[in-house]
Amino acid sequence: MMNKTKTFVPVAVGAALFLIVAAWSLPTWNFVISIGLAKGLAVLGLVLMMRAGLVSFGQGLYYAIGGYSVGLMVNLWRINEAVLLLIAPVVIAAATAAVAGLLLSRYRDIFFAMLTLALSMLLYGLLVKSVELGGTDGFNIRGVTLFGLPLSGTARFNGLVILVLICFTAVITVWYFGKTALGRLLPGIKDNEIRVEYLGASASKTIYLSYILAAILAAVGGSMSGILVAHVDPEMAFWATSGEFVVIAVLAGTGNIFTPFIAALALEFVRTFAYQHAPNTWQLVLGVIILSMILFLPTGLGGIRFGKRNTTTVEAGEKA
Amino acid sequence: MKPIIEAKSLIKRFGAVTAANDVNVDIMSGTISGLIGTNGAGKTTFINMITGYLGPDSGSILLDGQEIVGLSPRQITRRGVARSFQIPQLFNSLTAIENLMFAYSATDSVGIKGFSILSDDELATHADERLEVFGLGAFRNSIAGTMPEGIRKLLDIAIAMVGKPKVLFLDEPTSGVASEEKFSVMDRIIDATRVAGVSVLFVEHDMEIVGRYSDRVLAFFEGRVLIDGPPETVLSDRQVRELIIGEEHCVRREDNHA
Numbered sequence: 001m002m003n004k005t006k007t008f009v010p011v012a013v014g015a016a017l018f019l020i021v022a023a024w025s026l027p028t029w030n031f032v033i034s035i036g037l038a039k040g041l042a043v044l045g046l047v048l049m050m051r052a053g054l055v056s057f058g059q060g061l062y063y064a065i066g067g068y069s070v071g072l073m074v075n076l077w078r079i080n081e082a083v084l085l086l087i088a089p090v091v092i093a094a095a096t097a098a099v100a101g102l103l104l105s106r107y108r109d110i111f112f113a114m115l116t117l118a119l120s121m122l123l124y125g126l127l128v129k130s131v132e133l134g135g136t137d138g139f140n141i142r143g144v145t146l147f148g149l150p151l152s153g154t155a156r157f158n159g160l161v162i163l164v165l166i167c168f169t170a171v172i173t174v175w176y177f178g179k180t181a182l183g184r185l186l187p188g189i190k191d192n193e194i195r196v197e198y199l200g201a202s203a204s205k206t207i208y209l210s211y212i213l214a215a216i217l218a219a220v221g222g223s224m225s226g227i228l229v230a231h232v233d234p235e236m237a238f239w240a241t242s243g244e245f246v247v248i249a250v251l252a253g254t255g256n257i258f259t260p261f262i263a264a265l266a267l268e269f270v271r272t273f274a275y276q277h278a279p280n281t282w283q284l285v286l287g288v289i290i291l292s293m294i295l296f297l298p299t300g301l302g303g304i305r306f307g308k309r310n311t312t313t314v315e316a317g318e319k320a
Numbered sequence: 321m322k323p324i325i326e327a328k329s330l331i332k333r334f335g336a337v338t339a340a341n342d343v344n345v346d347i348m349s350g351t352i353s354g355l356i357g358t359n360g361a362g363k364t365t366f367i368n369m370i371t372g373y374l375g376p377d378s379g380s381i382l383l384d385g386q387e388i389v390g391l392s393p394r395q396i397t398r399r400g401v402a403r404s405f406q407i408p409q410l411f412n413s414l415t416a417i418e419n420l421m422f423a424y425s426a427t428d429s430v431g432i433k434g435f436s437i438l439s440d441d442e443l444a445t446h447a448d449e450r451l452e453v454f455g456l457g458a459f460r461n462s463i464a465g466t467m468p469e470g471i472r473k474l475l476d477i478a479i480a481m482v483g484k485p486k487v488l489f490l491d492e493p494t495s496g497v498a499s500e501e502k503f504s505v506m507d508r509i510i511d512a513t514r515v516a517g518v519s520v521l522f523v524e525h526d527m528e529i530v531g532r533y534s535d536r537v538l539a540f541f542e543g544r545v546l547i548d549g550p551p552e553t554v555l556s557d558r559q560v561r562e563l564i565i566g567e568e569h570c571v572r573r574e575d576n577h578a
Binding site: 176179180181182184185187188191192194195196197198199200201202206 | 371392393394397398402403409410411412413414422423425426427428429430433434435436437438439479480482483
């Protein structure tokens, strides 16, 4: 397993470089890649929660918090510096998750899913009713720069490079968390919470921390989406957005840390092609993809193994 | 010898049933105690109260002189009380080695230590040592959910001992184990606990095992301690033979209480 550790960082660096080169050589696709990666960040957090067997149906809450806090800072306070624009959503999302997590970390299964959904729809309701924030139309975000370097509009490629670097950092962080004593608890919580408690470890505390980490990832994804798409609207907090994250997470599976981004990018590409070549049948295409994934790859892209898992089967009656 | 656990006047009622009716038990450090009793005598309730799964209605439990009533199972575990379960509580989708690696990482997850990176190799080394102690090497890479019951019992106890407990409670370690394997399973468990210097209390229905492995036997009946003493005294006691063992004591009991 040691070689896995040694190959991880080079693979992550390679993937980041590949994305930057791909984005540079395909300028017309920068928009699609941006959305894919932004959603991939939210999905990465969701996949982290799914390791513990918890499905959040409300990551749109933090996606919207990210997008709107960037938008409000740009439009109300004329702050255009990307560093500030990214720190604020992280703080706001972490604070929100720290409060919501106190309640949510006590719930499991469908109750957890429904509560997260309820919280995100609360924000959706607020945003739709707020005329000052553009109501259902949302508003535009223009002129974001990083130390004077423009990131959006015609300079979207610059912003995309920043997004790739953020995704790289996120992958490293989640990978690191998965190797810590706390992160290693997640699959055990899914399997047998009683035993986790009787080992002296706290399932709720681990879930609480993972939820905050997932919220930060979704908020950063939402902020970058706001900067690069140059527009935010309440749809970001709508259940369909959260549902799309869940669909991508199911496609990605929990077995691998890169697949959330691969699945998110793949889905964005398929959607774009489907819109171009077969408008009005996008839902049909999506349905066929999901159905075939469930039939042929029930553990998602992350379930594809290049080596066989090292397990042996036991014959009945065998002795120790 | 000083007591590691002192349970004083424990009372626990479930509606009309009294599962513990003024139970007073001291467990001496470094000893192996057997706990016998009919179904419903309050044996598992006693273990559940000490490990924090159930709170007693009244009474006190001291661990090394400190009150532990009111603490959660997690806090009690951290203070050095471990247990195995009548139905083994394993991570059924993981292999034996992964189960133990998980146990080692979980015991390191407390406080700021929880954020330090644990290397897979180091965890695997510890886990392999433990598998060897319990003679589970052959099952290293089998999925826990598919293993025979005796092996699952051993793995459950191996996991319970990972946190270096001071006292270990075993709830029917040989139930569901094939009768010809019972002694070898018990030998492994008792050897491992002796090496680790852990005090043990085990619930058991097989009187041969109780007589052979315990330094002292507690007999529970209807929520009370009927008699408490060395195995030969307790097992030959008239009341115990009548109420708990039954008249056919000489016939080896094939007990399958799940």
